[in-house]
Amino acid sequence: xxxxxxxxxxxxxxxxxxxxxxxxxxxxxxxxxxxxxxxxxxxxxxxxxxxxxxxxxxxxxxxxxxxxxxxxxxxxxxxxxxxxxxxxxxxxxxxxxxxxxxxxxxxxxxxxxxxxxxxxxxxxxxxxxxxxxxxxxxxxxxxxxxxxxxxxxxxxxxxxxxxxxxxxxxxxxxxxxxxxxxxxxxxxxxxxxxxxxxxxxxxxxxxxxxxxxxxxxxxxxxxxxxxxxxxxxxxxxxxxxxxxxxxxxxxxxxxxxxxxxxxxxxxxxxxxxxxxxxxxxxxxxxxxxxxxxxxxxxxxxxxxxxxxxxxxxxxxxxxxxxxxxxxxxxxxxxxxxxxxxxxxxxxxxxxxxxxxxxxxxxxxxxxxxxxxxxxxxxxxxxxxxxxxxxxxxxxxxxxxxxxxxxxxxxxxxxxxxxxxxxxxxxxxxxxxxxxxxxxxxxxxxxxxxxxxxxxxxxxxxxxxxxxxxxxxxxxxxxxxxxxxxxxxxxxxxxxxxxxxxxxxxxxxxxxxxxxxxxxxxxxxxxxxxxxxxxxxxxxxxxxxxxxxxxxxxxxxxxxxxxxxxxxxxxxxxxxxxxxxxxxxxxxxxxxxxxxxxxxxxxxxxxxxxxxxxxxxxxxxxxxxxxxx
Numbered sequence: 001x002x003x004x005x006x007x008x009x010x011x012x013x014x015x016x017x018x019x020x021x022x023x024x025x026x027x028x029x030x031x032x033x034x035x036x037x038x039x040x041x042x043x044x045x046x047x048x049x050x051x052x053x054x055x056x057x058x059x060x061x062x063x064x065x066x067x068x069x070x071x072x073x074x075x076x077x078x079x080x081x082x083x084x085x086x087x088x089x090x091x092x093x094x095x096x097x098x099x100x101x102x103x104x105x106x107x108x109x110x111x112x113x114x115x116x117x118x119x120x121x122x123x124x125x126x127x128x129x130x131x132x133x134x135x136x137x138x139x140x141x142x143x144x145x146x147x148x149x150x151x152x153x154x155x156x157x158x159x160x161x162x163x164x165x166x167x168x169x170x171x172x173x174x175x176x177x178x179x180x181x182x183x184x185x186x187x188x189x190x191x192x193x194x195x196x197x198x199x200x201x202x203x204x205x206x207x208x209x210x211x212x213x214x215x216x217x218x219x220x221x222x223x224x225x226x227x228x229x230x231x232x233x234x235x236x237x238x239x240x241x242x243x244x245x246x247x248x249x250x251x252x253x254x255x256x257x258x259x260x261x262x263x264x265x266x267x268x269x270x271x272x273x274x275x276x277x278x279x280x281x282x283x284x285x286x287x288x289x290x291x292x293x294x295x296x297x298x299x300x301x302x303x304x305x306x307x308x309x310x311x312x313x314x315x316x317x318x319x320x321x322x323x324x325x326x327x328x329x330x331x332x333x334x335x336x337x338x339x340x341x342x343x344x345x346x347x348x349x350x351x352x353x354x355x356x357x358x359x360x361x362x363x364x365x366x367x368x369x370x371x372x373x374x375x376x377x378x379x380x381x382x383x384x385x386x387x388x389x390x391x392x393x394x395x396x397x398x399x400x401x402x403x404x405x406x407x408x409x410x411x412x413x414x415x416x417x418x419x420x421x422x423x424x425x426x427x428x429x430x431x432x433x434x435x436x437x438x439x440x441x442x443x444x445x446x447x448x449x450x451x452x453x454x455x456x457x458x459x460x461x462x463x464x465x466x467x468x469x470x471x472x473x474x475x476x477x478x479x480x481x482x483x484x485x486x487x488x489x490x491x492x493x494x495x496x497x498x499x500x501x502x503x504x505x506x507x508x509x510x511x512x513x514x515x516x517x518x519x520x521x522x523x524x525x526x527x528x529x530x531x532x533x534x535x536x537x538x539x540x541x542x543x544x545x546x547x548x549x550x551x552x553x554x555x556x557x558x559x560x561x562x563x564x565x566x567x568x569x570x571x572x573x574x575x576x577x578x579x580x581x582x583x584x585x586x587x588x589x590x591x592x593x594x595x596x597x598x599x600x601x602x603x604x605x606x607x608x609x610x611x612x613x614x615x616x617x618x619x620x621x622x623x624x625x626x627x628x
Contacts, residue, residue: 042070042096050097054113062110062117069097069106169247169267171274172237179238185231186366187359187391194350195219195236198325202240202276205323216347217315218326220284222333223352224555226392229329232352233280236327243277245270249286249328252307260287260307268314268324276323284328287311288336308337315345331555354390356485357383363391367398374412382418385463387485397421423470427477431469441467441608443508443516444476449603450507451478451500452613453596454589456622458496464614467607475518491539494529499585499592501526506589507600530581531574535563540577548574591628599624 050071053059060074076091099106110117182192201208201215208215221229237244247267252260271279287307315326328346330336340346355363360383368379386394400421405413436444444467452462460482467476480500489497505519538545548570550562566574593600603621607613613621 168251172244180234181238186362187355218346220346221329226390228391243274249283261310264310281328284330427470434469445604445607447504450503454503455500459500595628
């Protein structure tokens, strides 16, 4: 269930009011324009013709206006009638002329020819136009203000300026159908165990308060994206069967200073009314960024600082038995303000990391419960082939496999569907419309075989080689999967990985005597890894174990690191070490390929014919790889 606190407008009320406003406007327009339908048709004539008709005695009545003269001929006036009340009905035809400026002879001319004449001071305008000029605009402004006020009183959210300080949090109740429990969360058993105490406190608070124990006021969930931090928080609320208040850190921030602080106060007032409850703040770093100072992560945003100050005050002002637990999630704990992480606010940090092989198996079992699988399919094989996958990645993998099975009109999802889905996730979709010419196809074949031969000797098991274009810019790929989960890399493994990355370019040099642009991504990755080995991992014999880079994030892969301030001498030394590491790896890859030149030719010819090399055929080739 979701509580919105009457923050959405009543469409029926707004429709009735808008209909009344439209009816009033149409009524004024009708009253103003209706008389115009009874007016006679008017013919414009020259002023000289008008004066001649007066002299000839043809004009019977003249009405002088501000900038024109309207008159009726005697022949037309003789045809007019009067109503029963004696009101004059204008003739069907009238004439209009524009007089000369400051013509003082017209009154005398009309008197001499005994013509009835008069003056219309308002220029003949209908009364409705005068009303529109003096009365209708203020009246319309009044109606708009009333309509806007009615909308504000009955509506809410971002479109309601009077409710700008109201919290945008959504409230869910754990007792509703489809609630999330720990049975829906797998692969993060350590984090679940840490949060079990929170659930027990919410269910049995007296057990803790009788002993004088204080439950942590805040729990901070940190970890890479997609590992299930939000799902874990909802599972805590589902297990405890208490209200779950969900809000994002960015929803506190506005352009106007003070709005975020007001929303924080409103959030905690709402939480106190629903106590015991759980308040979940997603992406806490949006409002909890470090304040002031000259550090890398310093912030100078006045609105953010006021919002953070209010958050600190509200969290530290809780009573221990208030029954309100704050759970927050972030991928960037290193940029959070230190005051936010001190005891009494976020007392605990729970790391929600990527699952290991057993954890991935448990996650796959959860996500395949609603999927019809082929009999005797071994999910542990899939779990072993997906190291580094988070829970969201595995959920996407299962969904992709189900989509492939449905597209191929299968009755159940097979292991082949999972393998194809894994390749889609890792390498991208096949680009069958991207047709390579024979020269390009041959270069790609030797390039990928070079990766495979060097990789089989240096960095682990090779699963598949393909020269079918996939993804963005990938003309082919070599799929390597580690045999087990690894959390550390030895220096020899780092150098072996660099050598493998340069195996494709080295194969082009050995076979064709020149290189292509296809190795640009490999060179980029090899250079980045070599630079990290020198500046972060201390794997340089000359520079030694000195950290020359600062890691920007512990959980966001691919985030650029910042180089520490170094002298030009040290910077030149770093460049030399990186260049030497790349050069040595390059030379080693060339030696390996020259020692296996015949094998390289055989694999490339087979790949050119079949486009894909995998399974036992691939292993039969790679088992023949020899060290130089």
